[in-house]
Amino acid sequence: MNHFEEAYLHIKAEKSVAMMKWKGLAKTDDYRKGFESFLQLLKDGKYLLWLFDYTDAKVIDVKDQKWTTGEWLPSAMKVLKGDLQRVAVILSKDIFNKVAVRVIMTHIAQQAQVEIAYFDDQEDAMDWLMQSEPVSEVATA
Secondary structure (H helix, E strand, O other): OEEEEEOOEEEEEEOOEEEEEEEEOOOHHHHHHHHHHHHHHHHHOOOOEEEEEEEEEOOOOHHHHHHHHHHHHHHHHHHHOOOOOEEEEEOOOOHHHHHHHHHHHHHHHHHHOOEEEEEOOHHHHHHHHHOOOOOOOOEOO
16 A cells, blocks of 8 residues: 655555655655654554665755654654564665664664664565564664
């Protein structure tokens, strides 16, 4: 089910997985609009597994990183009530985005006490998300 589609972001849900696929550079308003749309998706359904695909994403402004971890993440945690189980991440080719995403994921791991793993492609990420047993290569901080 497609939930949100813009030039810079596609958000959809399949089964219990909520997915964000970032494309290119998202300016502050667009970046926040995307995360607010993702939050609305979380409010509309029970999505305990997240997939963030940053393959083609560009740099995330420092103020947007702070907003994500300081404002958006606490709101998402209230919606999920501790039920988030796993987060799969496909990192960007852009080094600045890669660093920013790892910082954001560290905050998610700490606040949600959730398993986070990094992948090179969506197929491997989905396979891991759908596993019932945790794997050893998990980054929790």
